[in-house]
Amino acid sequence: MPTLLNELLADTIQRSLHLFVPELIVCATIVVMLLVRVFGLHRWLPARWVTVFGAMVAMAWALYQFVGLRQETLQPAVVFTGMLIVDQFTVFFRVFLLLALVLVTALSVLTEVPDDDDGADFYTLLLGSTLGMMLMAASNHLLMLFLSVEMTSVPSYVMVGFLKGRRRSSEAALKYVVYGAGAAGIMLYGVSLLAGLTGTANLHELAVRIGTLLSAGHVSLGDPILQTALLGVLFVFVGLAFKLSVVPFHFWCPDAFEGAAAEVAGFLSVASKAGAFALLTRFVLAILGDYQPVEVRHVYLVVGIGVGVIAAVTATFGNLAAYAQTNMKRLLAYSTIAHAGYMLMAVAALIVVLTGTAAPTFDVFAEAQRAVQGLLYYLSVYLFMNLGAFAVVAMIRNRLLSEDIDSYQGLAREMPVLCVVMAVCLFSLVGVPPLGGFVGKFMIFASLFQAGFVHWSMWAVLVIGGLNTLFSLFYYVRVLKVMFLGELPEQRPAAAMAASGSSAFAVLLAVPVLLLGVFVHRLSAAANEVAGTLFR
């Protein structure tokens, strides 16, 4: 027994901890923040500054790790007895999520959403949720998969209901909690099915086990092993689909976004989606593994097509439902659903490509790498454009005390900078060149096109995706029309002016959207490299 303990200690201290520093810094930040309040120092050291500082230090460390991994001074490793994996993919998402955390914290400082008394609570939740997302990206075990999702979700529920005393907010939080609990239950069921079937919960071994089970001739639907495996995969997918707000598991999303503060909605739409996609990518690759026998690949092809269909339905549903919205946050919620659909198309392309046969003209792993690359690029642009849109909504809310699209009439004359930023973000969300959204969409569509050579249905998905881009133009531009062409109403409620830095912050978010649309190479090369580590 002592040897086991010693081994565990050695594994933890010698191998794992130094790769886990960014997460530790986040934990330490939470502790420091709480201690500050306990000792009554929060008047001199407000929680928001502790958060900003902690997040930035963590991000700097993650960046250092990223560079280290790139230059191979740092080796990727499976840590904590196989629970987590730290490779370039993990670290990429660490940087990404911590950047999102920094930006959201900065935004909430500017818009003063949590007041000084509540600050510590709010930022504790924010940090905790981010921690969960970072674990999502690093998961290497079915148990971690479930735990990290829950770790992300629980603080999110509270944050959605953070606007105390507002009925809508509390109602939204309650819906979110209950829905989330249901999804978690289903996912846990899926996890137990998979673990029970294969006898392992380690993602690395899953593929081989399932492959061995299925390749022994169990590929007809009447076979209980296939049924169990499919059910397990499906249920885990449902749990992730809830986080991704994929149709038909999106019902919580508009209500929660409408009820939550725009800052929280922005964070959830960007960061938790990124974490979920990282986890989904890992799960998909864990299931598919390396090269499977032909009959097994055939099974997965059906799964891939299914994901593609769901993606297409999600994008279409999100876009069409956004038409009739009058509340800006609700509109953005549906837009978030639609974008989850676009990004899910990349996952579909990934699955379908991996089931393809290697031919001289078709390099399976290169194409798969390209699909992940597209997903990463899209997420990176999405961080800026979607958060930018939510930030502008938050800032306008502080000025107008309203989030109704109708109240935005003629706003461009009053707040030109914010409205231009909004225009940049929305056009990027549509995917108009030369903005970043176009490049991301282009990469994903290019992967879909390649996947079409494996199965034609991907081309159909591609066509639907293209049509959706067209549909989405209408409702985004409607907002801009109100902003830029509407008449400024005579009477405006006088309200506190926004913090002086808010316009600058909005521009700060819009500039990368433009840059990522023009200077594509650096990030796409990095994304390609990161994606490549998954297929080594």
Added chain:
Amino acid sequence: MHTDIGTTLATLLAIAWLLPLAGFAVEIFGGYLWGRLSKTAAYIAVGCIATGFVCSVAALLIWGNATGWSALSSQEHHAAAAHSDGVTLPPADDRRPDVAARGQNPAEHAGSAAAADSPAHPGSADQDDEHAATAEDTAAHAANHDGSPAHVAGEHRATGTRAYSGVFYTLAMFGDLVVTIDYYIDSLTLVMFVMVTFIATCIHIFAIGYMSDELTLDYVDHHAHTADGKHVHRPGRFYRFFAYMSLFCFSMLGLVLAGNIFQVFVFWELVGLCSYLLIGFYVERKSATDAANKAFIVNRVGDFGFIVGLMVIWTALGTFRFGETEVCGRRDPGIFQMVRGDDGRLLKTEDGTAVLLRTERDAHGRWQVAAAGQQRTIPYVLLVLAGFGVFCGCVGKSAQFPLQTWLPDAMEGPTPVSALVHSATMVAAGVYLAGRFFPVFTTDVLLIIAYVGCITLFLAATIAVVATDIKRVLAYSTISQLGYMMLGIGVGGWGAGLFHLVTHAFFKSLLFLCSGSVIVGCHHEQDMSRMGGLLKKMPITALTMLVGVIAISGLAIPGLIAFSGYYSKDAILATALAYADHNPLHFPLFVVPLLTAGITAFYMFRLWFYTFCGEPRDPELHAHVHESPAVMTGPLIALAVLAAFCAVGGENGVLYRLIWGSAPEGLAAGVPAAVGNGLALPSTHAVHEVHSRAGALGLLLAVAGTLLAYVIYVRRLLDPADIVRQFKRLHAFLVEKWQFDNVYDAVFVRPVHVVAGWCAAFDRVVLDGIIHASARAAVTVSRWDRLFDEGFVDGLVNLLADVVYRFGALLRVVQTGRLRQYVVFLALGALALFVLLAAFFPGA
């Protein structure tokens, strides 16, 4: 050494080129920053272009020192060799003897000193005057004695030519194809740079005075009216004017510096854009906007040909670069090397239908045709098409027949613009490109160029005779002079045409600025028939303008004094005469320009007499006339000095030799008819033979034209009104500009309007209909979707929830409505997915 000099030159010229762009970027926002009453924009613009001028001069000096002023000295050899009757230099295959001979030749030092000074300090060129004037005659005589030394010297000079071409910036690489921003620097580039920056500096300074009435918050435009008949009031746009001017300078210099034809095209369009902005500077005036549109559209017609030419070049040659350039470590041949090689000859295939391209270098580093089997060729017809296409662009930009109609209308822009853009530089860009692209032109294309120039120069001159608007007379004279340049290039007088380009730039910008001074003095009156007797009121303007008028008319006292126009026009006439001698069928190419030389003198002196002499025709106007301030007259004087003396020495002068230093290979020896598809190009020697004859005839006609103008408009021995009555129909025909505008209106504009009307209707009815219908359809579909979502999906959910509710009610579990639906749907969704998967599973 070679590359080092090239890099230095490129850096200097790039500074001169990019400074105006930086200036533009600063000035265009200046209106917000400094306010509309500030002159800061003007000072920045002048600073940028003046610095550019300094850089250009420095570059010229560096180039001269690096080449040992060989361009000048070899011409001295030429003269000396001719004098001593047959001191033949060894046929040179490299540049060494040239440099070696340098130390022993005293004349060379004088030449280099003069060259160093003259572009920068025109005044110092005086000392060369006498020497040059006599040298011209002796050179002509000497050439008569024995042509062969001149030939040898010419050849020798040709190998001494140095063009620096290289890459500024690599834009992209696609395999073997490297897309770059190139430069091509030879003496022509340098002369153009010095000329453009100098004139631009003068005009910028002049414009500070001319545009000063824009320095106001409430500018009243007397030529523009609002709907209710009042004058338009608007804020002044002083800073914007200078920003546009800076952008123009950047574009123009970029065009000259460009090292590949596509880059030329880019800047070609940019100068077009600047021209459009500047012509339409007074946007409130309909005439100005119409003129801007006309200029832009007519130029597009020419550019169509240009693009065709570009496509041919790209398809057949696979490169746009002019000269051989080192790209990614290998030396690639440029267009010139491919087509002409190092000796300037076209190598045709045996059947004569295609031209061999020289793509390989032999052991001596000369470009040769590749070994048999790997030869690349371009069909002769395509080569003609390429040249003709590019020339079409030149026709549009240089306002040649039949696209000349836009230039007179372009006078709607402020006068400094007319001086800089529409007389001295931009319109000359067409001639410049024709000169630059000369190696690609075959003799057939050159004949077309010659005839186009010939028609243009006559046509424009005749219209100028009847025009009464002072700027329009100058505009038509510009077209006519551009025709001369084109003619010069077309008949093989490459040096003569470009020589005239530079001299014309000086005296025509002078003339325009003088007219601007007159217009300001007369409170924006442009009609000459209301002027007269201004000589006493505006002495500086009148006298400087007289210098310009004499220069453009080509008047001179041979052997004693001659202004720049005399030399350059003589050079063109002489080449034309030699060409007509070689190709007797094309004698109009000499006769028409000769006659037009007389007409030119007539209408230019008519303008001057009309404006400055005689009794004032409008006493009220005359009473208020005043001389312009020093900021305007200063540039006039500077330009007048250059207009008078920039060409001293004629074809042995510094300016001509500098230009000739970049002459295409093999041009000096001429082209026999057998080689040139039945058309011979005269050699330098042949031109020298007829030079004095052509000069005498040209001078005779110029004097005749001057006398006629004097007789009619000063002595009034003939009444102009009477002449108009006698030739009423001819006069009307000329006033109507040969009916060109009317014909174009009937043939092109109106049909286009009709077709455009159809298109608009189609767009409005059909396309918009489709778009509206699709928008409506999308809205309808989404409404259905909403109905579906709210009615069917929610209904289904409600139904299910209802069932569950009753079930729950049975179990006495009380839950709220919607949330439960969600959870139920969560479970149902998972189930549905599994069912769907099972249903579509293969083999299910």
